[in-house]
Amino acid sequence: MSENGSETYPGFDGAPLVLHRMGEGRPVILLHGLFSSAHVNWVKFGTAAQLAAAGIECLMPDLRAHGASAAPHDPAAYPPDVLVRDLEALVAHLGLTDYDLVGFSLGSRTSVRAVIAGLSPRRLVLAGMGLEGLAGWLRRQAFFSEVLDKFGTIRPGERGYPAQQFLKTMGTDPQAARLLLGTMDDTDPAALAAITMPTLVLCGDQDNDNGSADRLAEVLPNARRATIPGTHMSCVTEPAMGVELVSFLTT
Template sequence: MPAFTAPDGTRLAYHVRGEGEPLLCVPGGPMRASAYLGDLGGLSARRRLILLDLRGTGDSGVPADPATYRCDRQVADVEALRAHLGLDRVDLLAHSAGGDLALLYAARHPHRVRTLTLVTARARALGIDFTEEHRREAAALRAAEPWFGPAHDAYERIWAGSDTDADWDAVAPFFHGRWDAAAEAHSAAEVEQTNAGAAEAYASPDAFSPAAARAVMETLHAPVLLLTGELDSGPRPRVAERIAALFRDARLTVQPGAGHYPWLDDPSGFTRTVTSFLEGKDA
């Protein structure tokens, strides 16, 4: 198992899949082990995926100081991985809550980012996040699904304050474009793969300085791809448009029929979109 040492001495692991130029992948969750990314819909056939297990997840060690789970504190881990790999600049891909970490990394080390791919990614680091309104808007698109009634009832309980595992399990279909056996298995693994305590610390408000991060993004020379799902609630495509507008060189792709895990919903379409972006990057 390849590993490296973070600046605070924590041993961090990463997984390598495929051949070719490296693509450093930051998982979401928040604080979910990188195993859920799989081979990103076959993207490993085109790129060498470097899948980081964030501290306290997967095969990575548990830090001595739990405060280092905070998103901004983990920027140093990504930079340590870049140095460990011997890369002058990185192609960086982030999913979901990992988007915040990737954005903070780009804000702190803009000269180290060659391309930035944000897959259904959060942007609290830039002062933009999804809301209950966005969840309701996306949920309404699924009204014809056979699972809609019980799932929507569970959503209503969550919006009213429920935080039970049963209700969160019930709303899982909303996060997938197709609720099939593969999606069910992917969803069922989430709890075991997630460090729940670390997730609570990850997005502390003190981790983000949106105005400062936005100022860097406005001048970031690296091209940025924002890939969102047509059916996803976080972010909705219209919210992703607002995020894209904050960069000097950004393109937005809305994957038809996709939810929060677009590489599961249409692997070939997802791989084609990301590969096309990466192959068109500036040298």
């Protein structure tokens, strides 16, 4: 199954952001991971097609500074929690009142902070995320900042080389990505009490990149844990990803 199509919508500041759609039915917003894209996370390996076949309309934005969306170099385009503000703009643009929200890695982090800020999806999926990836984000941010600061000069075998090569493969704009990283902050675990909707914490069995998914599920008021095969990078390629999402979102 191919995408229904792509369209542009205005971010919080009017920046042109791109939304990809697939399927018809109940609307579900899917937010991709850091330095990835909607296509790589959701379309390329068939996850969106699985959801669409189950009667779900997949709404898949390319986040600011990712994919086909705008990657401005003006620091004013990157206020704190800019991705949350862009998500709020998307929900308002589409007029959504009854929808589900799925995030992977950075998408999960954005989803958490958006719900804390007031968005209220019926159901929430936090994939590729652990408690430390929220509460201790600044440590992970420092790693990516180092990669971007040294972009193009990191040699094979050196710290950050695989991340640099992934950025090159994705065509990431290093200047825009560096500005985006500066918009993110740690999340106080106590604030997670605001996430009261049914939540699925979904993580690969070899994925510890963002800390403990078990601990995240334990501190959320209404969460259950699911495990699929894979590392942080490989779990999005697994058919089990779509199987778990369909099961959770259609029951």
